[in-house]
Amino acid sequence: LFKYRVKMQRLWLWIGLCVLCSTVVHGGKLLVFPSDGSHWLNMEVMIEALHSRGHQIVVVRTSDSWYIKEKSQFYTSITLDRPTGFDRDFITTLVARLLEIKREGKSLWTRCKLEFEQVGKAYKVFTKASGAMKWLLDNKEIMQSIKNTNFDLILSDPVAPFGAIMANYLKLPLVFNVRWMTHGDGHFEIAPSPLSYVPLMGTQFSDRMSFFQRLQNVLAYGFMKALLSWVVIPSYDDLIKTYLGPDIEYTSLFQAADLWLMRVDFVFEFPRPTMPNVVYMGGFQCKPAKPLPEHLEEFAQSSGEHGLIIMSLGTFIAELPPDLADEIAAAFAKLPQKVIWRYQGAKPATLGNNTLLVDWMPQNDLLGHPKTKLFVSHGGTNGIQEAIYHGVPVIGLPLIFDQPDNVRRLEVRGAGKVLDFFTLTEEIFSQGIQEVLHDPSYRTNMQRLSRLHRDQPMKPMDTAVFWIEFVMRHKGAAHLRTESYKLPWYSYHSVDVMLFLAGITLVISMIFVALIRCSCRRCVKTKTCPYIKKADKKKKH
DSSP, X not given: OHXXXXXXXXXXXXXXXXXXXXXXXXXXXXXXXXXXXXXXXXXXXXXXXXXXXXXXXXXXXXXXXXSSOSOOSSOEEEEESSOOSOSHHHHHHHHHHHHHHHTTOSSHHHHHHHHHHHHHXXXXXXXXXXHHHHHHHHOHHHHHHHHHHTOSEEEEOTTSSHHHHHHHHHTOOEEEEESEETTEETHHHHSOOOTTTOOOTTTOOOSSOOHHHHHHHHHHHHHHHHHIIIIIHHHHHHHHHHXXXXXXXXXXXXXXXXXXXXXXXXXXSOOOOOOTTEEEOTTTTOOOOOOOOHHHHHHHHTTTTSOEEEEEOTTTOOOOOHHHHHHHHHHHHTOSSEEEEEOOSSOOTTOOTTEEEESOOOHHHHHTSTTEEEEEEOOOHHHHHHHHHHTOOEEEOOOSTTHHHHHHHHXXXXXXXXXXXXXXOHHHHHHHXXXXXXXXXXXXXXXXXXXXXXXXXXXXXXXXXXXXXXXXHTTXXXXXXXXXXXXXXXXXXXXXXXXXXXXXXXXXHHHHHHHXXXXXXXXXXXXXXXXXXXXXXXXXX
16 A cells, blocks of 8 residues: 555656646747847846746857946856947947037037937947957857857847848847837838838827928938948948858848847837737836835935936936036926936036935836836936836937937827927926926826736737747747848839839720721721712713
């Protein structure tokens, strides 16, 4: 009886192990090509989630990375011994210069200077980045190690083409963690995007455009295409032709991706056409708030019934010109609310006792705090999505990249207000704060967006992880990817078909005209012959 019990226990133990093992995820191997700055914050969250599922992750970074650490408990790293120039000093200098230009005034000339400044700086980064990728492909030791690892998938941020180039070189499935690319919205690379109701980045238009706004949208699209053809592609073209072959085009590398994980939520984004291999995971980094550090909790509680305002201008804008910082601090000082301001510059002369300056703050946790009434933001995607998740209205102070378009989308939905840096004064800033704080529609609209965002069958992070593992399980997702990018432009737009139909119509029309003319001639001959005969008879008589 004892032996029988032991056997039965072993049997049930074996059955239990089998059941448990059936739920264990097969650990895959991922090679990750991220972008630095705020983009890395998104990628890092995803890497942690994938690591928790048992996947092995290798991150490729450059020697001048300032956010992407060389050592981590979640990944191992490969450091390219070539700087790209996209470091903290570059960003600080660029932002200061763009802010200086923007404050010169709101004119066409200012806008052109702003665009040319960004394009010029971008070209230098692209050239250095191409050199870094060439160094990697030429490094036989590292490349052999990568090949021997037998990676299952490449996960990449398409702001740079590193991941796309390596995926083509190694013939591996490619997944993008994306919203913006170097030259615009990622949707434009793969999905039909009618310019009549799909606004481009930088236009700050909604999906309801007037005639002149649509005209500007078309011109902006032409500028984007020119930027791609004259600046971006030439920076990488030699690299692509040398290592991938003369028939490979820059844009085709992106369009061949198996999956696009879009950091987009249509609660926030305007509706537009999409494709089967686009998976939406906007707000995937958002999570419930954790308790604040003791000193911040005490400061928040001291606000009483008036509540708390938090301000952060993101990773790129650490400090402001002294006169502008003084205007902002003076407006804060007159408020009954307490203010936590992430600011690393010199202490403003007008700083009030109600304002706490910090080098860093737990932004998500502060947005989720019940005392928080308002978020003053530069309009970065992460901050906007966290504000939506927690239902906190926003005042936007956008400067560069996608920031103006992000806060414009909130303003269209009545969940935020946009203020311009170049016209910002103490009075304008104070009026904006008072409007958003005391007009209940802002908070009501933002909380409505929050409810819509949270009402999903799966959490955005779970969706992203599922589809990454889906691509690994099936060695790609070619059945979801359109092959339209392999068509020449005239076939894609059916120009050849329209010309053929126009030619057929023209031939039929010409035949029809010829038949009518022929019939008319015969009718004329038939009618005139009797008269000719009568005339001949009269002459004879």
